[in-house]
Amino acid sequence: MKKQRILLITRNLPPLVGGMERLNWHMADELSKYAEVKVVGPTGAAAVKPENVQVLESPLKPLVLFMLIALCKAFWTAVCFKPNVIIAGSGLTAPLVWLISKLTGAKSVVYLHGFDITAAHWVYQKIWVPFFRRMDCVIVNSTPTKILALNAGVLEKDISIVHPGVTLPVSAQSSNAIQSFKKKYNLEHKKILLSVGRLTTRKGLKEFVENSLAYIVQQEPDVVLVVVGESPKNSLGAGLQTREEILEVARKNQIENHILFLGVITDNEQLATIYEAADVHVFPVRHIPDDPEGFGMVAIEAAAHGLPTVAFATGGIVDAIGEGVSGYLIENDNYPELSQQIINSLQEPLKVASIQVFAKGFAWGNFSKVTNLVIKNDK
Incomplete structure (x- = not known):
């Protein structure tokens, strides 16, 4: 069976440090065992990427520049790569994923992390949050985040809870x-x-x-x-x-x-x-x-x-x-x-x-x- 092709678009990747960054890195790494995976991420991500994943970089700052270049690189990658699924690693890149998915026929997925839904800025609430309701699949990281998604108008049938994972130690430290x-x-x-x-x-x-x-x-x-x-x-x-x-x-x-x-x-x-x-x-x-x-x-x-x-x-x-x-x-x-x-x-x-x-x-x-x-x- 031919492998699925997955495109992940996210600003949250190492070398940035944090739980969302580790999650997106591991998501790309684990999915590469099942599918061909390409990522559009921030500057520096290619140097620490998972082995079987290709990373295209976009400048981290300013945010507007990251979004614009990420959109261009992701669209061109989608045209050439023809992904079956495009994933937003957080709510920030959901509009990019939705737009490119509509233009290329790919399935649109967003992984939401709580603050993605509740961020209080009125522009974000008016422009970003409505895109969550338009996605084909919304993945949330916990039961409380699912409740936030439901309150934001996402249909329950479109939501799946997938808890972040952990690397189990092979042995105890000496x-x-x-x-x-x-x-x-x-x-x-x-x-x-x-x-x-x-x-x-x-x-x-x-x-x-x-x-x-x-x-x-x-x-x-x-x-x-x-x-x-x-x-x-x-x-x-x-x-x-x-x-x-x-x-x-x-x-x-x-x-x-x-x-x-x-x-x-x-x-x-x-x-x-x-x-x-x-x-x-x-x-x-x-x-x-x-x-x-x-x-x-x-x-x-x-x-x-x-x-x-x-x-x-x-x-x-x-x-x-x-x-x-x-x-x-x-x-x-x-x-x-x-x-x-x-x-x-x-x-x-x-x-x-x-x-x-x-x-x-x-x-x-x-x-x-x-x-x-x-x-x-x-x-």
Whole structure:
């Protein structure tokens, strides 16, 4: 049987850093096992692309230039490549996908991530969101994102939930690697809380430090919050927090010595070591109606390494954590309960094996099969 031909159009790809970027990279990689895949993406993406995927680049900035050049390159690629399916990696490129699909007869698909639907800018709501209702298939990353899509007028029959996936570790990191990491950063004999992700308003790290960390340190004096991530430089629409703002809050509470910033880490082995060195992954995402957390891939990544997550039950995070299995979900903005559950998790850890079993259900192999099924069987 002749392979399907798939064209993916997205601004969210490495070298940009974030959950959507990892998802689009893996989506292209996994779909290339079933189909011929070409991608129109941002400058720099070709250097870190999946092996069997061709990438055509468009300048990242300004946004108007990215959209214009991406449209031209995607249209010419579609004319020559004749894809069966054209996918928008986020809501941003949905209008491009719809237009080119109409001109070439390809099936139009968009993968929506929560904020894609709720972004408050009136131009986006008036022009972009209506295109979601015109697509042949709308893929959403979680149950809450499906509800947002339904509220935006997308028909239920056109929506499929496909959770983002995770790369399962082949083996655990060596004890020597973990000890070397702890020794390097003076974390020996410490209890490590880990935060992984961009420093944005939604992620709520400053509020966590202000409202929870001081109490946790009071109860567990050996606790250190290790932060992997920085404020994003090329993100659209995200309110930012800085390490200086977070440290200022920590100084006011006299806990600045209990926070360690490691910056952005893209090396998978190094990140795996950090996950396995930590005791609890904290995910204090704030409930912001116009800026929802679409899924929470980092909770699944932590689980893949046996690390439990304690998080507020907001947005798609409710799909990413198995209550009492891979972590705990706390009522939104209830910082005292969040603090106490983190302390409880330090004192009575969940079983690593059970956490990893939960993560296996989100393996990228499962993601590719479900996505392929959605694309093949849609109208």
